[in-house]
Amino acid sequence: AQSVTQLGSHVSVSEGALVLLRCNYSSSVPPYLFWYVQYPNQGLQLLLKYTTGATLVKGINGFEAEFKKSETSFHLTKPSAHMSDAAEYFCAVNTNAGGTSYGKLTFGQGTILTVHP
Amino acid sequence: DSGVTQTPKHLITATGQRVTLRCSPRSGDLSVYWYQQSLDQGLQFLIQYYNGEERAKGNILERFSAQQFPDLHSELNLSSLELGDSALYFCASSASRDTQYFGPGTRLTVL
Numbered sequence: 001a002q003s004v005t006q007l008g009s010h011v012s013v014s015e016g017a018l019v020l021l022r023c024n025y026s027s028s029v030p031p032y033l034f035w036y037v038q039y040p041n042q043g044l045q046l047l048l049k050y051t052t053g054a055t056l057v058k059g060i061n062g063f064e065a066e067f068k069k070s071e072t073s074f075h076l077t078k079p080s081a082h083m084s085d086a087a088e089y090f091c092a093v094n095t096n097a098g099g100t101s102y103g104k105l106t107f108g109q110g111t112i113l114t115v116h117p
Numbered sequence: 118d119s120g121v122t123q124t125p126k127h128l129i130t131a132t133g134q135r136v137t138l139r140c141s142p143r144s145g146d147l148s149v150y151w152y153q154q155s156l157d158q159g160l161q162f163l164i165q166y167y168n169g170e171e172r173a174k175g176n177i178l179e180r181f182s183a184q185q186f187p188d189l190h191s192e193l194n195l196s197s198l199e200l201g202d203s204a205l206y207f208c209a210s211s212a213s214r215d216t217q218y219f220g221p222g223t224r225l226t227v228l
Binding site: 032034036042043044045046049051090094096103104105106107108109110 | 218
């Protein structure tokens with residue numbers, strides 16, 4: 001069974017500083033990996049995804065993540081934090097092999113990002 | 118806006134009651150998923166339907182059931198409600214394994 005671990009339930013950075021949110025997964029098959037963001041009282045918005053191909057993926061709002069198979073990691077980064085980045089971030093994995101089942105998402109516990117002025 | 122709609126946005130009810138949550142997927146998406154988000158359990162997959170058929174089940178209680186109708190909308194039925202069922206319930210839809218698009222959620226409060 002797949003699982004996702006997000007290191008750090010809370011991360012605090014200053015505006016303009018680097019954002020690094022860590023995600024490690026376990027999977028017996030090649031995973032599809034996702035980062036979602038949840039703003040207060042809202043649903044989940046897809047930030048970026050890795051399916052196949054290039055291991056460095058870019059998403060919305062200046063975020064990017066790198067799939068490292070050897071480390072089973074998919075850390076999320078942003079060079080310079082904005083106040084508007086304050087939210088909860090979820091890493092997720094889908095290990096379904098395909099077909100019309102498409103597979104379910106298994107989520108990490110989430111990381112709350114706080115950005116200080 | 119993801120294109121996935123959920124109603125109602127908020128629901129307050131009493132223990133022992135039954136409620137129905139509704140989800141309309143993005144146009145053309147055949148697959149619908151239900152997830153529960155709670156403080157103690159985090160985000161957990163409940164159930165998936167594809168074109169009207171149940172395809173996968175997660176940690177869904179026997180008191181909970183779902184269905185997907187011919188027009189592809191889905192309903193999640195929660196019965197004999199307990200305090201611990203209070204949570205945010207999300208619906209998501211997809212057209213492939215690549216991406217699931219989430220609705221805004223229904224916040225259920227059981228008093």
